[in-house]
Amino acid sequence: xxxxGVDSSVAAALLTEQGHDVTGVTLKLWGGESDSGCCSVSxxxxxxxxxxxxxxxxxxxxxxxxxxxxxxxxxxxxxxxxTTPNPxxxxxxxxxxxxxxxxxxxxxxxRVATGHHARIVTTPSGPALARGADPAKDQSYVLYMLGRDxxxxxxxxxxxxxxxxxxxxxxxxxxxxxxxxxxxxxxxxTRGGREAFLGARIxxxxxxxxxxxxxxxxxxxxVDAFTIGQRRGVHVAVGxxxxxxxxxxxxxxxxxxxxxxxMRGEVELRxxxxxxxxxxxxxxxxxAHGEPVGARLDGSTxxxxxxxxxxxxxxxxxLYDGDICCGGGxxxx
Amino acid sequence: xxxxxxxxxxxxxxxxxxxPSGSHGASRVAxxxxxxxxxxxxARVGADPHEIVFTAGGSEGDNLAVKGAARAARDRDPxxxxxxxxxxxxxxxxxxxARLAHEGHRVEVVPATVAGTVDxxxxxxxxxxxxxxxxVMTVNNETGVRQPLTAVAEIVRARAPxxxxxxxxxxxxxxxxxxxxxxxxxxxxxxxxxxxxxxGVGVLVVRAGVPVVPLVEGGGHERDLRxxxxxxxxxxxxxxxxxxxxxxxxEERERIGALRDELAAGLAAxxxxxxxxxxxxxxxxxxxxxxxxxxxxxxLLVALDRAGVYAASGxxxxxxxxxxxxxxxxxxxxxxxxxxxxxxxxxxxxSAADVEAAVRVVPEVVxxxxxx
Numbered sequence: 001x002x003x004x005g006v007d008s009s010v011a012a013a014l015l016t017e018q019g020h021d022v023t024g025v026t027l028k029l030w031g032g033e034s035d036s037g038c039c040s041v042s043x044x045x046x047x048x049x050x051x052x053x054x055x056x057x058x059x060x061x062x063x064x065x066x067x068x069x070x071x072x073x074x075x076x077x078x079x080x081x082x083t084t085p086n087p088x089x090x091x092x093x094x095x096x097x098x099x100x101x102x103x104x105x106x107x108x109x110x111r112v113a114t115g116h117h118a119r120i121v122t123t124p125s126g127p128a129l130a131r132g133a134d135p136a137k138d139q140s141y142v143l144y145m146l147g148r149d150x151x152x153x154x155x156x157x158x159x160x161x162x163x164x165x166x167x168x169x170x171x172x173x174x175x176x177x178x179x180x181x182x183x184x185x186x187x188x189x190t191r192g193g194r195e196a197f198l199g200a201r202i203x204x205x206x207x208x209x210x211x212x213x214x215x216x217x218x219x220x221x222x223v224d225a226f227t228i229g230q231r232r233g234v235h236v237a238v239g240x241x242x243x244x245x246x247x248x249x250x251x252x253x254x255x256x257x258x259x260x261x262x263m264r265g266e267v268e269l270r271x272x273x274x275x276x277x278x279x280x281x282x283x284x285x286x287x288a289h290g291e292p293v294g295a296r297l298d299g300s301t302x303x304x305x306x307x308x309x310x311x312x313x314x315x316x317x318x319l320y321d322g323d324i325c326c327g328g329g330x331x332x333x
Numbered sequence: 334x335x336x337x338x339x340x341x342x343x344x345x346x347x348x349x350x351x352x353p354s355g356s357h358g359a360s361r362v363a364x365x366x367x368x369x370x371x372x373x374x375x376a377r378v379g380a381d382p383h384e385i386v387f388t389a390g391g392s393e394g395d396n397l398a399v400k401g402a403a404r405a406a407r408d409r410d411p412x413x414x415x416x417x418x419x420x421x422x423x424x425x426x427x428x429x430x431a432r433l434a435h436e437g438h439r440v441e442v443v444p445a446t447v448a449g450t451v452d453x454x455x456x457x458x459x460x461x462x463x464x465x466x467x468x469v470m471t472v473n474n475e476t477g478v479r480q481p482l483t484a485v486a487e488i489v490r491a492r493a494p495x496x497x498x499x500x501x502x503x504x505x506x507x508x509x510x511x512x513x514x515x516x517x518x519x520x521x522x523x524x525x526x527x528x529x530x531x532x533g534v535g536v537l538v539v540r541a542g543v544p545v546v547p548l549v550e551g552g553g554h555e556r557d558l559r560x561x562x563x564x565x566x567x568x569x570x571x572x573x574x575x576x577x578x579x580x581x582x583x584e585e586r587e588r589i590g591a592l593r594d595e596l597a598a599g600l601a602a603x604x605x606x607x608x609x610x611x612x613x614x615x616x617x618x619x620x621x622x623x624x625x626x627x628x629x630x631x632x633l634l635v636a637l638d639r640a641g642v643y644a645a646s647g648x649x650x651x652x653x654x655x656x657x658x659x660x661x662x663x664x665x666x667x668x669x670x671x672x673x674x675x676x677x678x679x680x681x682x683x684s685a686a687d688v689e690a691a692v693r694v695v696p697e698v699v700x701x702x703x704x705x
Contacts, residue, residue, distance in 0.1 A: 023639075059635050106702055107636055 001096060002026050002051065002058070004043030006170045007115025009050045009177045011157040013169070015113055016054045023109070024051035024058040027100055029067040029091070030188040046177050053175065063099050070094040072188060079194075079224040080202045082247035083314035083333060087186050089142050097150050111155050118143055119159035120151050121324065127151040128276045129325040134162035141288050144318040144328035145273050198224045207252025212245070212261050223247050226254050228312035229262060245310065263307040269300045269317055269329030278319055278326040285318045286311050286331075292320055300329065334570065335529030335681070341573035342531065345566035352562055354554070363565050370572035377579045378521065378538055379512030386537045386555045387568050391503040392425035393548070394522030394537035397559065398499040399429040399468055401545035402520060403438055406465030406495070408546065413495055415464035416440045419451045420663025421476075423501055426468050427659070439463075445664045448612035449478035457488050464493035471515060472504035475660045475676055476611040477620025479509070486517035497543050503527050503535075506578050507680065508586060508617040519543040523575075525567065529681060530574030534567035581681070589679050590618035592688050596677060597621050599692030604699050610666070610674055621677040628702050630675050636698045642691050646675045 002008045002024040016022045026047045044060055051058035071090045078085035096114065104112050117132035118140040126148050131138045146154065158166050170178035189197050204222030211217050220226070230244045243262045246255035267286075283292035284302050294305035302317055311317060311331040318328035345366065351359035353367045368382070375382040388394045399416070406413040416438050418430050427442070434440040441459045444452050451469055460467065469485045472478070482500060489498050499520035505511060506528040515521045521538035525531050539545055539558060551560035578585075600607050606626030616622075625633060630646040637644050646658065661671035677691065 057639070059638075061635075062631060103632055106632055106704070107639070108701060 001100060001112065001114050002047035003115070004046035004177065005115060005182065006175070006177045006180050007117065007158050007166055008047070009115070009175045010166050010169050010173075011113055011115040012050065012056065013054055013173050013175065014157040015155065016056055022054070022056045024056050025100065026058070026060050027095060028060050028062045028064060029071070029095060031064050046180070050175055050177060061100060061103060063095055066099055067091070067095055070098070076198060076201045078314050079198055080249070082223050082249040084227045084312035085314045086142075086316050089145070089316050092142055093145050097146060097154075101150060101153065105153070111153055113155040113157060115158050116143060116156050117159055117163070118156050120154060120156055123276065123324070125277065131320075131323045131325070132159040136289070137163045138289075140325045141285055141316065141318045144316060144325055147273070147275055151275065195225055205252040207254065209254045209256055212255065212257045217256065220254055223249055223252055223254060229309050243309070259309070262309045264304075264310045265307050266301050266303045267311050267317060268332045269302060270332040272300045272327065272329035274319075274327035276321065276324055276326040279321045282326065283320040285320060286315065334531055335574050335577050337577045338530050338570040338574040342566045342570035345569055353565055354552070354562065366569050367563055367565050370568045373572045374536055374575055377511065377575050378523070378536070379516055380538045380540065383556065384538055384540050386539055386558045387563055388535045388537050388559060389533055389564075390535040391423070391501065391522050391524030391527070394524070394535050395423065395425040395501050396429045397537055397545065397548050398520040398522055399426055399466055400433060401547060402466045402497050402499065402543065403433050404546040405544035407438065409544070412463050413465040414438045415461065415493075415496075416466045416468075417443060417456065417459045417464055417493075418468040419443050419445060419456075419470070421445045421449070421451070421473050421660045422468060422470055423474060423503070424659070426470070426501055430468070447665050448615065449473060449476045449610070449664055450612070450615060451480055451485065453481065453484060453488060456485065457492055460489065460492035460496070462494060464496040466499060467493060467496050468499040468501070470504075471500045471502040472508060472617055473660060474504045475658055476622045476664075477504070477616040478611045479615045479617060482514065483517055504617070506575060507582065507619060510579075510582070520545070525571040525574060528574050528578040530571040531567045534564050534571050536571070578681070585681050586618050589681070589683060592683055592685065593618055593621055593679050596679070596688045596691055599688070600695055603692065603696035610661070619679045621679075622674060624670050624674045625699060626673065628673055628699055630673055632702055633675055633698070636702055637695065640694045640698050642694050642698075644675045644677050
């Protein structure tokens with residue numbers, strides 16, 4: 001799958017070099033405005049040109065309707081419900097390793113490949129997802145949900161390389177995307193920002209900002225602007241730094257507190273996926289590029305070895321056995 | 334491109350590249366060629382040479398006609414602000430109408446019947462004495478269905494006395510004698526590459542007495558209707574292509590029709606769940622548009638491409654992805670059927686070998702996609 005970025009360009013180049021019969025596919029997911037550099041018309045053109053350079057066929061799959069249904073709509077409802085979704089994870093789950101993976105199988109392809117910085121390793125119990133060679137760029141977190149069948153049907157060619165090596169390779173191959181800026185934001189959020197996007201889709205209810213004791217300390221225009229753990233944008237007339245510790249949609253109330261009030265000893269997960277047997281002592285990673293934390297898994301509850309700031313409901317917690325990603329789940333409400 | 338068109342074009346790329354608007358000898362050669370091409374095109378389409386405006390293609394012709402005529406009418410009389418078209422038109426027409434709506438014209442888009450023809454009753458209802466432009470295509474590019482243009486013209490004359498009828502006839506020259514087929518229209522758009530001519534050049538017939546505000550203004554070319562130094566090489570090629578198409582039409586219709594029927598019969602026999610769309614009685618010979626049950630058109634097109642068969646569906650958008658067809662939607666087709674329908678086009682360059690290959694390949698590809 002070629003997004004038009006340098007990673008997937010190099011992935012395609014490597015596989016072609018290795019003698020595989022490669023076909024480049026770009027997914028058209030979002031038809032609206034996009035400044036992020038993912039899946040815009042110019043990105044498709046970049047992907048097409050790289051494919052032409054490599055001498056491989058290129059197609060565009062239009063999954064716009066499914067993307068709206070499975071990624072965008074749930075994103076909006078999640079914020080409206082006071083939770084914090086991860087749309088890129090949902091896109092991987094439902095679009096890339098959902099629709100596109102199925103379409104590839106249907107068309108008779110043996111494998112699907114992407115430019116994700118992660119690796120698929122062989123273990124005695126089958127294929128497993130592992131961190132990429134470049135710890136600063138590791139993307140195993142957003143692939144936590146891949147099951148055995150998907151792992152067996154996937155290749156991640158750039159996972160053994162650092163980002164610098166990838167760019168150098170791209171430049172060496174003369175790929176036009178070698179120096180292309182990375183896409184950082186959610187592909188369907190323009191520079192206007194999340195607030196503007198949600199504002200157009202959610203009816204906002206202003207409400208109160210309260211502290212741990214219930215005392216009113218401020219007001220807000222809508223709970224969707226807040227994420228648990230957030231520090232920025234909490235306009236409260238108090239001395240100390242305040243964090244969002246809770247969000248209640250029912251009464252449009254945002255609770256703020258000190259960092260201490262934010263700490264939790266565990267997190268309850270829903271939709272837990274385990275592809276690799278987790279060890280008793282494992283590591284939990286709660287953000288795409290966050291530091292993993294020692295933890296234990298008990299049923300669907302992750303107990304941290306040291307208290308952690310509360311994880312916003314809706315966020316992914318990926319579970320690791322060293323470099324191997326065992327799976328993960330979503331922080332429950 | 335037709336070989337006659339390529340041959341006609343070459344001298345104007347190297348030997349006679351001069352600007353036809355100049356006053357010296359070299360220009361005169363180009364100018365003569367340009368005006369001869371104009372006369373030949375006029376003869377083939379049933380118009381006078383001064384009614385021929387050369388454009389950069391069908392999209393430009395549609396825009397010039399629809400916007401130009403609507404703006405001219407409203408300039409003359411502000412009450413003449415009505416624009417009526419059909420939901421099956423090419424996007425160039427629909428986009429031009431959308432722009433006019435944005436500028437304050439009253440635009441109405443009329444649906445089509447399940448047979449693929451414009452709904453004449455709905456059309457009649459949409460017209461009144463304030464209608465300035467009515468746009469109905471001659472042959473639909475997706476379904477190949479011929480529109481009842483003569484009936485449309487009668488309805489327009491009766492219900493919208495001040496309106497001019499525009500027709501996008503881009504798909505027509507291979508199948509219809511334009512002298513008869515579009516005589517009733519005041520504005521007719523054509524595109525070179527649809528009849529074996531080059532891409533990037535077309536014709537808009539602007540009949541005498543039809544006021545049009547130009548889109549591209551400046552040098553006064555094309556009777557002030559379309560400024561810009563003419564693409565003489567392209568125009569000469571277009572004229573040659575139109576000559577050849579007109580001359581060979583009857584013979585090609587028969588040959589291509591037979592190929593299409595063979596393809597349709599072969600696929601109907603070998604592909605379970607294969608059913609044609611549109612009324613065959615009014616479809617041109619070169620298009621087979623069909624529903625393949627349970628198979629997404631997009632997946633089918635990719636699989637066919639990998640097997641060397643080129644088919645199409647919906648309309649190619651600028652990213653290269655396929656958008657669901659607005660034409661099929663306007664015909665009232667249910668969305669699921671629309672997303673599983675594909676179009677096979679045959680033309681003057683199609684051969685029996687192409688059809689044989691398709692009849693062999695398509696059933697196999699469909700079986701593979703269905704996982705049989």
